[in-house]
Amino acid sequence: MCAHCTVRTGTLAGVEVLPVDVEIDIGPGLPSFAIVGLPDTAVQEARERVRSAVRAAGYDLPNARIVVNLSPGPLKKHGTGFDLPIAIGLLVATKQIPAHPFEFVTAVGELSLDGRIRPIPGLLAHAMMARKNGCSLLASREADHYVSLNGVAYCGIESLAELRSGLPVAHSRVTTHDRTPKHAVDFSEVVGQDGAVRALVAAAAGAHNVLMIGPPGAGKTMLARRLPTILPPLGEEERLESALIHSVAGLDDTDVLSGARPFRAPHHTASTAGLIGGGSPPRPGEASLAHNGVLFLDEMPEFGPATLQSLRQPIEDRLVTLVRAEGRLSFPASFSLVGAANPCPCGHHGDTGRACRCPASTVERYRSRIGGPLMDRIDMVCEVWRPPPALIVANRHGTTSAKLRDQVSAARERAARRSTTATSKMSGAELISACSMSGSVTSDLEMIANHHHLSGRGVIRLLRVARTLADVDEKDCVRSDDLAEAIGYRCGTVS
C-alpha cells in the first residue's frame, strides 16, 4: 500500500499566518507514525490525539509506516492546530473520505480524543490567510463567532465523523456589527473632577498620552476606566487589526469586532515580555492588545523600571519589534498611554487634611521612577484630587459619556479638516501654522517658554496640547487661554 495526500494549513508568526502544507505519506515498512518539518512538542503530540480521534470517529488507522511532513521545512511549526489537517490527510490518503472537497480548503483545529474539533487561538488570522489564498476555512463549529469576517468562506464542523459524507457547505459571512459599542460604565458617575475630565477629553481628542497624579481613592482608576466610553468607535480597518491581535493571543475579540476600543490595564507586576510581547513562540503583549485603544498603567512608578522603559520604542514607532534568533517579528502597538500615580509613596503629598509622611527626597525619587525619557513622551500630566465628600453625598451626575464623546468627535473632525496629519504627529513648522496664533498670543507663548525654560521639544509639546484644547473648544486659533491651560497640564514636570 502506497498513498500520498497534501492538506493546506498554516502556522502563526506574529499576527500573521504563514501557509503550511501537510504532506502525508503512507508506505510499506514497520508500522510507525512520524512528524517531520520542525514541529514543536505540541505538534508532536498530535500523533496521539489523531490516533485516538480517528478511531473514536469510526475510521481505521492503517497499520503501516506513516510520515507527516510539514512544509516549508525550515519554518518552525507550533500549536495544536495541525491535528485536523493531519487527520484529514490520513483519511484522504487511506480513501476513507473523498479527496476532492479539500482541494481549496485550509484546515485548522485541535482534536479531542473522542474526535471532536476544538478551536485554536488565532483563527481570525487563519481566516485572513484563507481569504487571501481564495480558500475556505475548515475549523471548529464552536468558533463560528470568532471568524466573523466578511468574505471568508467558513466551514464549521463538530466532529471528524461528519467528514465521511464530504464537506458541509461553506457559507460566506456578511456580518453587520452594532456601530455603537455598549459600555458598562459612564462618565456621568464621575463627580467633582472637572479638571481631570477635561484633560481626558483633550487626551481622547488629540491622542495624547496622559498621566494622572493624585492620592489613593481620588478616582484616577475610575476616570481611566471611563476613557474608552468617550473614544470614537473603531473604524473598519482598526477593528480587524485589533481583533487579529486579540485572536492571536487567544482572547475574545467580539467586543473589539463590534467597535469597542480595547482597554488594557496590566498589573504593575507585569513582566517586560508580558507588557510588550515575547515568549516562544512570540505572543503579543499588553501594549499590542491595546492597539487602537488605551493602555492604562495604574500605579505607574511601581512598574519595574526596565519594563516601563521598554514602552519607549512602541510609543515612538507605534509597533513592537521583537528580535529573536529565529528572526524579527512586529506587532502593531498604537495605543494611548494613560498612567496613574500617587504623588509620593504614602500617597498624601498635597492631600488636604492628610499629612504626608515622606521626606522631600523620597517624593522626588518616587516621581523620578517614571524616568525623563518616558515623561518626555507624556504630553499631559493632570492632578486628580479627592472631591469634597459633600459632592459625592449629593449624588449629582456629571456630564454623560455621550456628550463628551460628541465633543471628542467634533474636535477630531475639526483637526482632520485642518490637516490630514494628526496633531500628535505634526512637525514643528506645521504645528505652528496650524495654531494660527495672533501677535499677543505668540508673545504669551514666548513668555511661558522663557519662564519655564522650555526646550524646543517642550514648546512643541505645549503647542500640541494647546491646539487640541482649542479644537475641543471649537476655536480655529489657539488663544492665550489654551496655552495657559496646556502649561497647567505640565504640573511641575516642565522641561
Next chain:
Amino acid sequence: MSGATRFEIGLDDPRYPAQLKDTPDPPKRLYGFGQISALRPGLAVIGARKATPYGLSAATMFAGWAAKASYPIVSGGAVGCDQAAHRAALAHEGTTVAVMAGGADIAYPSGAGALLDAVAVNGAVISEQPWGTRPARWMFRRRNRIIAGLSMAVLVVEAGLPSGTFSTADDALAAGRDVLAVPGSILSPESRGSNRLISQGATIITDVTDLRLALAPLLGEPHDEVHIPGTVISESSDSLLTALRANPMRADDAAVALGTDVITITRRFGLLEAQGMLKRYSDGRYGPA
C-alpha cells in the same frame, strides 16, 4: 571637601568661640574647615526642610540682609530653608557657617557638597563629631544646640508642627539666646510652628526693620544702610492673587473659594505663573512668587 584648611579646636583653645563656651553644654572639641574667624557671634536662620516658596523667600530675604550687614549666618546645611539661608549669604558675599550633624567632611545631604565647599571659602563648615562620622539621627538634635550656641539670635523662617526646628528654639532659650520668628498664614500647616513660637513669646519679624531692631542690641548696628528689595508688597486688586497671598491653594480649592470653574483657574494660574506673579509648590498648590 578639599582645598579648605582643616582645623580642630578644643574647649581650652583660645580660638574656641566664646559665645559657644558660655552655653550649658558646649561641645568638647570642634572639627571643621574654612575660616575659624567665621565662628564669631552671628544670626542662626533655620526652617523646615519641606519649605514652601514662602519660607524659602523669607529665608533668602532675611539671611541676605543680615549677611550684607556682615552678621555671620549660621545654619544646618539641610535642604529647604537652611540651604536657602546659606545661598543668600553667599550671594551677598557674607560669612556663613554650616554646622553638620555628622563629620564636617561628610557632605550631608549628599547633594550639598558644592554648596558646603562654597560656604568654607569665607565661612566654615564645622561639627562636634570626629572626621568621617556618618550622620545618625540622634546627632541632629545634638547639633542644634551648636547652631543656637554660635549665634546670638535664632530666626525661625518657617516651621510646621511637630518640627525639629523647635528643638533648636529650645536650645536657644536654654543658652539665653533670643528667638525670632517669621509669621505665616494661620491656615498654612507649614507655618503653624512659627506662629506657635510667636504666641509663646518669640520676637515677631515681619520685615528687615524688625530684624534690624532685634539684632542691633545683640550684634551691633550694621556697618552701613543695607537695602534688600522684595520687602515691599505691591497692592493688588486681583481677587485670585489676594486669595492666594493669604493662603496658597490648589486649583480645585481656588475654584471653590472664588466660585468659578477649575478650568478658568487653571488658565489664570498658567498665565500668572509665567508672568512671575505665582509659583507652583511641589504639592500642587499655587502661592505668591
